[in-house]
Amino acid sequence: MKYMTDLDALDQEILEAMRNKDAISANATLIAKLIGKPTATVHSRIKRMKEEGIIKAFMPVIDYEKAGPYVNSYILLKVKAGSKIRDLIKKLERKNEIKEIYSLTGEWRFLINVKTKNMEEQSDFINSLYEEFPEIYEIYDMLSSSTYKRTF
Secondary structure (H helix, E strand, C coil): CCCHHHCCHHHHHHHHHHHCCCCCCCCHHHHHHHHCCCHHHHHHHHHHHHHCCCCCCCCCCCCHHHHCCCEEEEEEEEECCCCCHHHHHHHHHCCCCEEEEEECCCCCCEEEEEEECCHHHHHHHHHHHHHHCCCEEEEEEEECCCCCCCCC
């Protein structure tokens, strides 16, 4: 498996340019201009990194504030000992409101990022966690009031 430390300076430069808000695609011409390298070189590097699984997907970055009203929350989950974690993760992944799932060390097992349209949907979502996931025995919900930095 390749790790960021195994990538050479040009690979890392290409990935950094792709993280730039103006180049969130595989547009080799745009990235080549941003980093001052030949388009063919950048194209072949992007293709290789896709084939090796370093680049997994190209997708739009949605500005939820502009897309419509929403409630953004981060929710900590405690899971009963002996629970089938892989099965739980698969079930959580099917919930459309969940945008990110992080495994944690310590007292809390997971941190999830949830986006709902309003507080009523947020409340319904929290209730659905208790109803649909008997493995979850404690939830700590934190609402996000502002986002100051977000990097991909």
